[in-house]
Amino acid sequence: MANEQSFSLSCPVPIQNYSQVLMAHGGGGKLMHQLISKMIVPAFRNDLLDSMHDSTVFSLGDSRLAFTTDSYVVRPMFFPGGDLGSLAVHGTVNDLAMSGARPLYLSAGFIIEEGLPMEALWRIVCSMREAAERAEVQIITGDTKVVDKGKGDGLFINTAGIGLVEHQLVIAPGSVQPGDAIVLNGDLGRHGMAIMSAREGLEFESNIHSDSAPLAGSVLALIRAGLDVHCLRDCTRGGLTSVLNEISETSGFTIEIEERLVPVREDVRAACEILGLDPLSVACEGRFVVFLPAAQAPKAIEILNASTVEPGACQIGTVSATRENRVILKSTLGARRILDMPSGEQLPRIC
Amino acid sequence: MANEQSFSLSCPVPIQNYSQVLMAHGGGGKLMHQLISKMIVPAFRNDLLDSMHDSTVFSLGDSRLAFTTDSYVVRPMFFPGGDLGSLAVHGTVNDLAMSGARPLYLSAGFIIEEGLPMEALWRIVCSMREAAERAEVQIITGDTKVVDKGKGDGLFINTAGIGLVEHQLVIAPGSVQPGDAIVLNGDLGRHGMAIMSAREGLEFESNIHSDSAPLAGSVLALIRAGLDVHCLRDCTRGGLTSVLNEISETSGFTIEIEERLVPVREDVRAACEILGLDPLSVACEGRFVVFLPAAQAPKAIEILNASTVEPGACQIGTVSATRENRVILKSTLGARRILDMPSGEQLPRIC
Numbered sequence: 001m002a003n004e005q006s007f008s009l010s011c012p013v014p015i016q017n018y019s020q021v022l023m024a025h026g027g028g029g030k031l032m033h034q035l036i037s038k039m040i041v042p043a044f045r046n047d048l049l050d051s052m053h054d055s056t057v058f059s060l061g062d063s064r065l066a067f068t069t070d071s072y073v074v075r076p077m078f079f080p081g082g083d084l085g086s087l088a089v090h091g092t093v094n095d096l097a098m099s100g101a102r103p104l105y106l107s108a109g110f111i112i113e114e115g116l117p118m119e120a121l122w123r124i125v126c127s128m129r130e131a132a133e134r135a136e137v138q139i140i141t142g143d144t145k146v147v148d149k150g151k152g153d154g155l156f157i158n159t160a161g162i163g164l165v166e167h168q169l170v171i172a173p174g175s176v177q178p179g180d181a182i183v184l185n186g187d188l189g190r191h192g193m194a195i196m197s198a199r200e201g202l203e204f205e206s207n208i209h210s211d212s213a214p215l216a217g218s219v220l221a222l223i224r225a226g227l228d229v230h231c232l233r234d235c236t237r238g239g240l241t242s243v244l245n246e247i248s249e250t251s252g253f254t255i256e257i258e259e260r261l262v263p264v265r266e267d268v269r270a271a272c273e274i275l276g277l278d279p280l281s282v283a284c285e286g287r288f289v290v291f292l293p294a295a296q297a298p299k300a301i302e303i304l305n306a307s308t309v310e311p312g313a314c315q316i317g318t319v320s321a322t323r324e325n326r327v328i329l330k331s332t333l334g335a336r337r338i339l340d341m342p343s344g345e346q347l348p349r350i351c
Numbered sequence: 352m353a354n355e356q357s358f359s360l361s362c363p364v365p366i367q368n369y370s371q372v373l374m375a376h377g378g379g380g381k382l383m384h385q386l387i388s389k390m391i392v393p394a395f396r397n398d399l400l401d402s403m404h405d406s407t408v409f410s411l412g413d414s415r416l417a418f419t420t421d422s423y424v425v426r427p428m429f430f431p432g433g434d435l436g437s438l439a440v441h442g443t444v445n446d447l448a449m450s451g452a453r454p455l456y457l458s459a460g461f462i463i464e465e466g467l468p469m470e471a472l473w474r475i476v477c478s479m480r481e482a483a484e485r486a487e488v489q490i491i492t493g494d495t496k497v498v499d500k501g502k503g504d505g506l507f508i509n510t511a512g513i514g515l516v517e518h519q520l521v522i523a524p525g526s527v528q529p530g531d532a533i534v535l536n537g538d539l540g541r542h543g544m545a546i547m548s549a550r551e552g553l554e555f556e557s558n559i560h561s562d563s564a565p566l567a568g569s570v571l572a573l574i575r576a577g578l579d580v581h582c583l584r585d586c587t588r589g590g591l592t593s594v595l596n597e598i599s600e601t602s603g604f605t606i607e608i609e610e611r612l613v614p615v616r617e618d619v620r621a622a623c624e625i626l627g628l629d630p631l632s633v634a635c636e637g638r639f640v641v642f643l644p645a646a647q648a649p650k651a652i653e654i655l656n657a658s659t660v661e662p663g664a665c666q667i668g669t670v671s672a673t674r675e676n677r678v679i680l681k682s683t684l685g686a687r688r689i690l691d692m693p694s695g696e697q698l699p700r701i702c
Contacts, residue, residue: 011473021467026497040493043476044459044483048491056492058456060515063412069458069511070494105409107420108395109509111462116372122362125394132395140399141407142391143421145507146377147700153502158460158494160420160511164411349498 012038026349028237028283029342033246053172054098054233057165064165066101068092071158075349077120079198081190081209082285084157085127090214090285091236091351092161093135097216098232098288100171100223101163103135108142108159113152124155135214137161163216167223173250175230178321181297182255183290185218185304186211186312187263188240192282192347193271208267211310213286218307222290225303231291236351238342239281243289244327245341254324257317257339260332280329281342283350294318363389377700379588379634380693384597404523405446405584408516415516417452419443422509426700428471430549432541432560433636435508436478441565441636442587442702443512444486448567449583449639451522451574452514454486459493459510464503475506486565488512514567518574524601526581529672532648533606534641536569536655537562537663538614539591543633543698544622559618562661564637569658573641576654582642587702589693590632594640595678596692605675608668608690611683631680632693634701645669 010016014034024031041049048056055068072088082090089106096103108128112121132139139159169175194210215234222229231251233243240262248255264272264279272279290300297315305311320328327339361367365385375382392400399407406419423439433441440457447454459479463472483490490510520526545561566585573580582602584594591613599606615623615630623630641651648666656662671679678690 009477011470015469015473019469021463021465021469021472021497023465023497023499026463026495032495035495036493039473040459040461040476040495043480044490044493046489046491048456048489049493056456058491060416060455061412061414063414065411065513067456067458067513068492069460069509071460071462071496071509073462073496073498104411105399105407105418107418107511108391109420109422109460109511110391111422111424111507111509112372112377114372114374118366118370118372119362121372122366122390125391126360129394138397138399139395140397140409141419142387142395142400143509144377144383144386144391145422145424145700146372146374147424147504147507148374150501151504153498156462156496156498156507158420158422158462158509158511160458160460160492160509162416162418162513349496 014038023348028242054095055101057099066096066099066163066165068095069158069160070095071156072351073156073349074195074351076198077154079210080194080207082212083124083127084155085124086131087212087285087351088157088159089128089131089135090212092159093137094215094234096161096163097219098234099165100167100169100219100229100232101165102220103137103161103163103216105162106132106137106139106159108139108157110144111152111156112144112146113154114146114149116154121155135216169229171229171232173231173247176247176251176253176291176319177230178253178319179294180230180291180319181294181315182317183297183300183313184287184316186287186310187265188235188284188287189264189268189272189279189282191285192350193268195350196275208271211284211286215286215288218304221303221307222300227292227296227300229290229292232288234288235284237283239283241281241339241342248327249325252323252325254320254322255317255327256320256330257327258330261314261316263312263314283347285351291319365389374699379593405449406452408450417447417450417514417516419446420509420511421446422507423702424507424700425546425702427549428505430561431545431558433563434475434478435506436475437482438563438636438702439508439510440479440482440486441563443510444488445566445585447512447514448570449585450516451518451520451570451580451583452516453571454488454512454514454567456513457483457488457490457510459490459508461495462503462507463495463497464505465497465500467505472506486567520580522580522583524582524598527598527602527604527642527670528581529604529670530645531581531642531670532645532666533668534648534651534664535638535667537638537661538616539635539638540615540619540623540630540633542636543701544619546701547626547698559622562635562637566637566639569655572654572658573651578643578647578651580641580643583639585639586635588634590634592632592690592693599678600676603674603676605671605673606668606678607671607681608678609681612665612667614663614665634698636702642670
């Protein structure tokens, strides 16, 4: 109630310039960042929300818990390498993992459009069940709503997740240090390109499968090995570019990435070129960056590669000592350019 | 993984009879009950989910926590006595309260249709903020998604909630005992009728305001007074009728209600008659039933009336010793009839 006086009842100015919500307000770039940081976070203001992390950590009795939520609206509902159901489990499990939490429980809220084939709902529910088993979480509470035909899009799923933080690390952008290595767990852009290939009218030369996967096993392996993990973030909406810009902004340090070190498959790179997309800004659903002391990078890479069936972890850059909030990409030809936060909606409804 | 063999990959038969999802699958009646109990719960099967309560209680360290989720799709977004935002806070707070939990934290997931006026989003966000303050919960994590124009309906909100159970009671349908009094905290049907009056083309004689309200304060007052609360349930989709049928089914006892004791306002009754609705099956968002030993009913009524600005609590019936799963309504003329679970969709998109 103390904030009552300082809280304006008029819509914030940067938002009001847009009288309506645009697709780009959900795209992971500048407009989405503005909507969240200028409207929603100030309105709900509290110390925990202000942390603006993938999930929020709070203490309860002797336990530290992580809490997160995500709605999943990806189209098409079924795509190479995954579907809406497995994505709704992986995405929330991964948001918990990015706080270094062990995922325990999920909720599942279904918003169904009247006329959805029962068989499609069943396939999605079965996929969620399998994904939850693989990720070792239980779906313990749920809700179903049905909306009129034409007022939804088949199925939207919201999952919220509770995880247990079983270590003393403070895993957050604010813990990032100059000299930290930035380790990525695999090649970029496959989820986004798998979705595009599944959308009508787009066929690529090879079949690109989504990278959608649960990441908690890899993260917990890093932590249990005693590595000094400073920050974790999965490369979802807005891709690696958004993630690095957010961490640079919060930590205040310049981040430097070497283009030749960032793994992108040839078929993904070709597909991105056709669509005029930057693979570094394309959403992944099974890729994340680890910030940790440079000396620990080789061990982290070894652990990441041992914890997955798709090894491909590598160091892609470092945190500079420069106290300037920006991300520098060093090209293969030696040029340095600023990697800006993506401004619009690169790929709508990718997750 | 132990369940793998016993789990059929074909869609369950009672669901398959409907090849598509109907509006009634979200209406709080028989079809919704079937969708949840025959498809979703068996698929996600685990001991916690099986409790099928408004929220799920689990232990963590020395703490007992409640976890719940609900999506809110009510149309229109603004109605007499409330809006989508306050409803999304009250509904989830109330689901936690029905486990006797003190609500602590909420998540908020927004699914926005492209083109939603920014001002409407801002009004909803402000309303959520006010409702959260009143209910003494914090919104600590969130998510925004934007879907294409024509693929949503303005705004859907999902909230999930975490609460703390600070007592030793087992508040659940299974704790209901023969002889228990059934106490209701106020008059029925106002939320549903407020929504109907706000929908185009329907005007009632008086202005009926929604009963939407946070109920945790009332519930915690009952528990702190040392009352032996056996079961709590809020009368949302499907109204009092659904709630009593569910509790009768789970507990196995016959429930007897006296029609003349059930408070329904005259204007609500008249509006229901116009629409051919039974006020006992209309959704409320601020009404709940308490099952407790008959001797404690007067004290419960006193506490409920002291904990609200709208006193109107009363005993409406009792749990019979008959081990038969049904709900009996004793009419004002002395007739007894079975109050069946509502079969279809009485009022779509009421919450």
